[in-house]
Amino acid sequence: MRSDRIPLVALAGQPNVGKSTVFNLLTGLSQHVGNWPGKTIERREGTFICDGRVYRLVDLPGTYSLTANSAEEVIAREFIVREKPDVVVALVDAAILERSLYLVAELVSLPAPVIVGLNMMDVAHQEGLEIDVQKLEAALGVRVVPMSAAHNVGVRELVEAVDQAVRGEYLYAPRRPAIRADHAEVLAEIERLVSPWTPSPYPPHWVALKLLEGDEEITRLMQAHLPAEQWETVHKILKAHEDALVAVASGRYEWIRQVIRAAVSRPRRGQISLTERLDRWAAHPFWGLVILAGILGLAFWLTYTVGLPLVDLLDAHILQPLAGLSRAGLEPISPWLAGLVADGLIGGGGFMLTFLPILVIFFAIMGILEDVGYMARAAYVMDGLMHPMGLHGKSFLPLFLGFGCNVPAVLGTRVIESRRARLLTALLAPLIPCTARMTVVAFLTPIFFGAAATWVSWGVVLLSLVVLAASGMVISRVFLRGERAAFIMELPLYHIPNPRTIGLFVWQRTAEFLRKAVTVILPVSLLVWALSVLPGGTMENSYLAWLGYRLEPLGRLMGLDWRLVVALLSSFIAKENAIATLGVVMGTGEDAGLARLLAQAYPPATGLAFLAVQVLFIPCVATVAALRQEVGWRWTLFNLGFQLTVAVVVGAAVYWLARLGGL
Amino acid sequence: MLERLIDLLRTGRSYRIADLARELDTTPALIEAMLERLEQMGYLRQICGDAGGWACRRGCAACVPAGVCVAGSGRAWVLTEKGMGDRQ
Structure with missing residues (x-):
């Protein structure tokens, strides 16, 4: 001192x-x-x-x-x-x-x-x-x-x-971080070159280190103090070692690692060790997938066993009496108005609302899985599954978003820097079964397959993933060779779910659905109703039937009649419209609910083919708009053609295989 | 240390922080600190989680019964072009 x-x-x-x-x-x-x-x-x-x-x-x-x-x-x-x-x-x-x-x-x-x-x-x-x-x-x-x-x-x-x-009684002998041998030589060389010109009180060694790190302040300082020729030499050395910043920081982290290793111990206990034990299974490359498939199956099972009786109850005790009442009440005033309210409004749009119990249960299960900390594991093990397809890290993330909705999946491809990988991921994204498509699956499966609904739903998800995997494999083998990008995840600790968080999650998503029901599904089902009675007042002579009959030959390949084809077409506006449209064209609200009418009208083979086509069919208009924004018209049209072809081919294969299997 | 971490990430595999900690024989906390440093240096980009989750924010705000965030409450990173580039 x-x-x-x-x-x-x-x-x-x-x-x-x-x-x-x-x-x-x-x-x-x-x-x-x-x-x-x-x-x-x-x-x-x-x-x-x-x-x-x-x-x-x-x-x-x-x-x-x-x-x-x-x-x-x-x-x-x-x-x-x-x-x-x-x-x-x-x-x-x-x-x-x-x-x-x-x-x-x-x-x-x-x-x-x-x-x-x-x-x-x-x-x-x-x-x-x-x-x-x-x-x-x-x-x-x-x-x-x-x-x-x-x-x-x-x-x-x-x-x-x-x-x-x-007082001078402290023997200060710090162990300083080291840097890699080759960089240490460079450091010594720079120090030798700048030492005579380093202004006081800067220590030359520190100045040399900061120059090597690319520190802007010190670079400016030394450029001002060194003779031009000398600076040129130093600058050349620095230019040749631009990666030295990593090397210097790396040395410091190695130093920290050694210090921590020497002095800190962390006995495993409580939440951490529970998470580690659970993750040994939940994040395992094979068992993790088995568990994920199991959880998915359980989610379907729960949704059906708890939700469907509620849907039936709402349908039988609220919707059908309401349709009957409005028909009886409005018929004397105007048969048109009666049709509009009973078939268009209640049969189509209102029908979607009886579906709320299913959605609430589905969202609640998702909310619980997320809040417990499981969704991150699901993402991690799914990523492992995507590797054989050549879809690494970055491509996987947007695809995972697609399970919620394809729109953010397509928009999410922006995280991918490589243009080609971005394009191909955007083209694959609409093949992911989104919640809207799953809603349709959740509704139709029990109608055709009763007790086996859980297995069939699970199979439909699997089918769409297999199609996705096959498309991904072809694309990655042909176009994406050598593209690899790591993906690092922080898996949160498992914890007891918080009812408030889950309640909020369910409420937000249900409110979203209701908003969509009022703004999109209802207007479209009214339009479908209008098309189904114009111009002559009967369904058979309507514009809708005309359109349906034109497309029926294609539908026949997959066992679908004109009504199912029209339902598919209307799903272009929003996927849930498939059900609302069936509600209109099948004419509910008289003596039997839509479920029974569908089960009577179509064999299970047709039901299965419809489900398969429905999950693979061209994406909804919002997704198409997102695609156009991200990849342009040409590729969007390619995508529509591609998905239409895949849907028809797979749908026909499913139908004829199911027929052969006796369904 | 940082160099070995970058080398691991360049293999293209996917990692949990715990995996990286095991590979580099250190604690998850140090891996997190290094990932954050690499993010600051432009080698990594955070795509999900507290601050940087562009895809997730977009995903949850933009649409329809939107899906759950990819990583739940955790964070996720990917290598940037700079991170993937060849080191001498």
Whole structure:
């Protein structure tokens, strides 16, 4: 210490590490607050007394490192370099040492002696971390003082350590981070070149390190101080080692790893070990998929066993009496109005509303799975499944979104940087069975297959995934060879679901559905109704039938009559319209519900083919709009043609195989 | 350390943070800190989670009975072009 001045202590640390608490405890009332010169960043300085000696304490801005990334970091390092504090106290968070130590790794490369204040020991202890302070000191080569500043524990010991250092009783021998051998040579070379020109008080070694890191401030400084020729040489070396930033940071992380390994132990317990045990199965490449398939099956089963009786109840006790009443009431006034209300409004749109129980249950199951933390595992194991298809990381993510809705799936392809991969993922996205398509599956399956509905629904999902996988495989083999991108996931800890969160989840999605029912499904079902009675007033001579009969030959390939073809066409506006349209064209509300009418009119083979075509058929208009926006008209038309072909081919195959199988 | 992490990510496989921690013989917390540093350096992009989840925010806001967020409450990253590029 220089005897001509009051000893100067700098307090460094990341934000929220408890610097203010320590600063206030030490300085009490003898502090003043201002700004750092030329900056709007607060500067706090004060004094404290130990053993009769007065110390100046400066609170440096909170930073995670000492690069030139922010004004705070520049202030902190300039202060240490220029003001040469007698001691730098580096306050670190014991509970998150891995994050706190990066700053220490930088501080020990500067000339001022460092003392580590290991704050928040109480929190670390609560979290089950065991930190061996002596081993930490040995690994760092730096004095470490354990503290809990919030409880005024360890502050006195910290002051004593500072006092000892100032009295010259601190043998400071830090272990500094190393960098890779080849870069170490480059570093030495740069240091040799800049050393004679480095302005005081910058340490040449540190300047060389910062140049190698590509630090803009130091680069500007040295460019101004070095003769042009000398700078040219240095600049060439730096240009050839642009990756050195990674190498330097890498050395610091290796240093942190060794320190943590030496001094911190983390006995596994409670939530963490439960999560690890569950993930051994849930995130396993094979069993994880089995569990996912099981959960999917269970979700269908629950939805059907709990939801369908409710749907029947609503249909029989509310919808049908309502349709009958309105027909009886309105018929004398106007047969048209009676048809509009009973068939168009209630038969089509209203019918969708009886469907709410199914959706609420489905959303609740999804909400629970998400809140428990399972959805992240589902995403992770599905990603494993996508690998053989050549669809890695980035392609997978938007596709997964597609299970909710194809629109964000197509828009989500923007996360993919490679143009070709983006295009192909966008083309595959509409093959994912979205919730709207699943709604149709959920409704129709039990009608045709009764008790086997769970298996059939599961099979339809599987079928669409197989088609997706086959398309993906062809595309990736032909167009996407060698495109690989890693995908890193943080899997949250499993926890007990929160009823409020799930309630909110269900409410938001149900409200979305209702909004769609009123704004899209209802108008379309009214339009379908209008087309089904115009111009002559009977269904058989209507525009709708005319259109249906024109397309029926194609439908016949898949066992579909004109009514089913028309239902498919209307699903272009919104997938749920398939059911609403069937409600209109089958004419419900008289003596039997739509379910019974459908079961009477069509054999299971037709039902199965319709389900298969329905999940593969051209996407809804919103998805087409998204596709056009992302990939342009040409590729959108290609996609429509592609999906139409796939739907017809698969639909026909399913129908004829089912017929052969006796359905 | 960071170099080994980048090398692992460039194999194109998908990883959980716990897998990376095991591969590099360290703690998940240090892996997280390194992933965040790589994100800051432009090698990684966060696509899901607290702050960066573009696809998820879009997904949940933009549509229809929108699906659940891909990673639930967790975060997810992918390599950027820079991250995939060849290191000398």
